[in-house]
Amino acid sequence: MMEELSLHILDVCQNSINANASLIQIFIVENTEKNSLSIEIIDDGHGMNEETLSHVSDPFYTTRTTRKVGLGISLFKMSAEATNGTLKIESKEQIGTKIKATFELDHIDLAPLGDIEDTLVILALNDKFIDIFYSHQYNENRFEFDTRKIREILEDTPFTAHGVTQWMKEYIREGLNNIHKEETK
Amino acid sequence: MKSLDDLKKIRDNAQKKVTMRGKNDGIRVLVGMATCGISAGARPVMNRFVEIVDKQDLENVTITPVGCIGECAIEPIVEVLIDDKRTTYCKVDVDGVDRIIKEHIIGGKVVDDYVIGKYRI
Numbered sequence: 685m686m687e688e689l690s691l692h693i694l695d696v697c698q699n700s701i702n703a704n705a706s707l708i709q710i711f712i713v714e715n716t717e718k719n720s721l722s723i724e725i726i727d728d729g730h731g732m733n734e735e736t737l738s739h740v741s742d743p744f745y746t747t748r749t750t751r752k753v754g755l756g757i758s759l760f761k762m763s764a765e766a767t768n769g770t771l772k773i774e775s776k777e778q779i780g781t782k783i784k785a786t787f788e789l790d791h792i793d794l795a796p797l798g799d800i801e802d803t804l805v806i807l808a809l810n811d812k813f814i815d816i817f818y819s820h821q822y823n824e825n826r827f828e829f830d831t832r833k834i835r836e837i838l839e840d841t842p843f844t845a846h847g848v849t850q851w852m853k854e855y856i857r858e859g860l861n862n863i864h865k866e867e868t869k
Numbered sequence: 870m871k872s873l874d875d876l877k878k879i880r881d882n883a884q885k886k887v888t889m890r891g892k893n894d895g896i897r898v899l900v901g902m903a904t905c906g907i908s909a910g911a912r913p914v915m916n917r918f919v920e921i922v923d924k925q926d927l928e929n930v931t932i933t934p935v936g937c938i939g940e941c942a943i944e945p946i947v948e949v950l951i952d953d954k955r956t957t958y959c960k961v962d963v964d965g966v967d968r969i970i971k972e973h974i975i976g977g978k979v980v981d982d983y984v985i986g987k988y989r990i
Binding site for chain 2: 686691694695698702755756759799802803805806807809810811833834837838839841844845846847848849850851854855858
């Protein structure tokens with residue numbers, strides 16, 4: 685099992701990177717009233733055919749030659765189901781893949797989201813220049829992180845330039861703290 | 870509070886520096902970031918690389934997450950590419966990252982304790 689949901693996100697997004705997506709969108713929605721947490725990952729990669737899709741959450745389907753799916757999805761599904769949640773995948777060839785996992789927010793077996801900023805920075809550093817859009821909603825509050833906007837500001841300065849990754853991490857951490865803090869007002 | 874203006878300052882500083890920089894001798898660090906790697910602790914390993922390289926401003930070093938190379942049992946695996954020389958490290962932890970940066974990337978000497986040959990013939 686992965687100890688943090690943000691590790692699952694990192695893992696699942698590697699599939700999108702391998703599927704040659706150009707944009708990976710990650711939507712997190714926490715709703716305390718509905719006691720629900722959902723994590724949705726949408727890519728515009730090459731997608732999967734129905735045959736592959738039907739085996740995706742079977743842990744024994746993992747073969748070295750078709751490494752676009754593997755143990756990752758089954759582990760993610762287990763984490764969701766451990767909290768009475770679900771995991772659903774939709775995929776269309778040449779269109780992309782959508783994965784949505786839901787969790788019970790107050791379930792004792794819910795893994796913490798963990799260091800989402802580490803996950804996002806590592807994803808942003810992918811060498812295919814795939815963009816990452818991250819949206820995190822906590823009840824009415826929302827935080828967004830979009831590498832397309834960051835690229836625009838940075839012009840031709842790469843993400844690896846001195847100070848950029850540090851800025852990203854602090855920006856994400858502060859943004860997430862803010863959306864969770866407002867609630868106590 | 871970090872703002873987009875801070876990011877613009879970072880960009881301006883980086884752009885100033887580029888003009889002063891000499892040739893880029895490019896060291897690449899690849900970190901295995903598939904399910905096996907992540908479960909074994911590849912994220913804190915990569916994170917450490919990113920942090921130190923940023924902090925020490927090792928501008929010729931690029932760190933990239935990569936897929937599984939098929940040695941899942943000895944993850945986290947890190948490959949260091951300098952010129953045409955490839956060194957594969959396995960079971961790397963945060964201390965290992967510090968040593969690889971200090972002794973190999975800066976010092977030029979392979980860190981034998983983490984080299985893959987120790988675990989696999």
